[in-house]
Amino acid sequence: MADLIVPGDKLPIEDPSTVKTTIGPGVYKMPTTHNLIPCSSGVITVETKNSNQLVYIESNNKRYIPHTNDFVIGVVTGVVGESYKVQLQDFSSPVLLGFMAFPNATKKNRPNLKIGSAVYARVLQDIPEIEAELECIDPTTGKEGGFGLLDESGYIFDVELNFARELLFNPKTVFLQLLSTKCQFEIAIGINGKIWIKCGEGLKEKTSDSMETDEEDPATNIKDLRTTLAAANFLIKCQHITQDKLKAELTNAFKGI
C-alpha cells in the first residue's frame, strides 16, 4: 500500500499560495492561518494537472457525514412541516427530504412515504451548521432517475464506507461482476454504508387472498430470499478478504442454492 500520512505530518504538496490547490477529504484548511494540514490518517493521493494540484486522504470510517451529490439510502422516521425526517445511520443527526423534492410533486400531489420505508436519494445541500437536505430527482433530467422509494422485497445491510465508495465509484470493481455470474440482482448502493439488494423477485409480501391459490410461488419466493441473503453475505465477507480468495468465498456463499 502507498504512503501513510497521519495528523501532524507535512503535506507533500507544492506551496498552495503559488499553485492552485483543490483539497478533498482528510485535508483541513486552518481558518486563521490558511495553512493546509492533514486531519485524518490514511493513504495520501496528490494529483497534478496543468499546474493545478489535487490532494486528498483516503481512509476508512464507519460514520457518514453528508456531502453534496452523495447518493444515500435513508429510512424515513417522521414528518416535520413540509419535509420527511430521514435517518442515514443509527444515532446520526436526521436529514430532511422535502415533499417537493420528488418528480411531479405539487402542493396537492404529495408523495406517499410511510414511516419506516427506505429511500434512495441524493444530498442536495450539506451546510454543516444546518440540517442537510435530500432530493429524489435526477438533476440532469428532472425525472426519477432511479431515486425514490426502495420497495420491501429487497434487503438492506451495512458495509464500511470505504467499501461502499469502491462499489459505487469504481466502474471496474470486480465484486459486482463476480456476483452477477451467480445470480440476477438489482442493487442500490448508498455511500453512507448501506446497500439495498434484491435478487430475482426478492421477497414478496404475502397477501391474504393469494395465500391459498398460489401453489408454486412459495418455492421460488424462498429461493429468491436465499439468493438475496447469500449475495448480501458475500458482499459483507468481501470486505475482509484478499482478492485471490474471492472465488472460493463466492462458491461458499452460494452453496446449496
Place this chain on the structure above:
Amino acid sequence: MAFQVQMSVLDNSDGSAELIIGNTKVIASVSGPIEPKQRQELPNQASLEIIIRPAKGLSTTREKLLEDKLRALLQSIIIRYKYPRQLISIVVQFLVTDEDPKFTANELNAAINCCYFALIDADIALYSSFASVVSCITENKLIQNPTGKELSQSDSHHVVCFNIQEGKADKILLLESQGEFVQEELFNLLSESVSNAEELHTLQRKYLKEKIDQDYIWK
C-alpha cells in the same frame, strides 16, 4: 516503550481500540459525530462527552478527575469546528490496572494513548498526533514507565503528553505532576520524555500502517 494495540475491536462503535501499555490494559470507544442531546448541543462546534469506567467498582470522583484531564487534552486536539452541532462520545473502560487507587498516572497515560488510536479509527479530524509518557523520580533517579510499586515508592511522578508535528515532539499538551521535585528535575524529565514520545510515535505509525493495510485488503 513497548505497547500493543488492536483497533476496531468493537463492532457497534465508530472507532475503538484496545491498548496494553506496561501493566495497564484499557479499551476505548469513540462514537461520532452523532446527534447530541439538546443540552449538549453547541451551535458552532462539536461537544465532547467523555466517560471513564474503572476496572472494578463504580466510577467515583477519581474517574471524574481523569475525565476532566482527558477532556482538557482532547478539546485542544480534535478539530471541533468541523462538526458543528454534533456530539463526539468517548468511553474509556479500564480492564487491568497497576497502581494504588490514590495514583492516576498510569491510567491517565494509558487512556490518552488509547484514545489516540480510537479517534484515528473513528476518523475524527485531529490537528496533530499526540503521544503521552509517564515517569517518576525516586531519590534523584528518573524511572520511565514505572510499575505501580515503583510509583508508590517515588518522590514525584509525572505524565507528559506532547503533540507530534512531522514526527517530532512539538508542544506540551498536558503535564500532570505530583509530589516533591525541583525545577531542574522537571526540565531534565521533560527533555528525557521527548525522545520517548517520539519513539512511541514511530510505533504508533507502525500500527496505523497495519490498520490501513487491513482496511484495504480487498484492493
